[in-house]
Amino acid sequence: MGTRSELEYHLVRPELVAEFLADTAVDEGVYRHPVRFLRLRDDLTLQQVPPFGT
Secondary structure, eight states, rough: OOOOOOOOOOOOOOOOOOOEEEEOOEEEESSSSEEEEEEEOOOOOGGGSSOOOO
């Protein structure tokens, strides 16, 4: 269920690179499986990661 109240958010500055596992299977506009955190990638810098969607 949704809410109509104002949501609180906090802007962040990315400083760490994390690896996630995601399945692209979608049913009726909803992802079938949750995204799973795998590990922090201390072998990568932010500059080495391509922008999302490229």
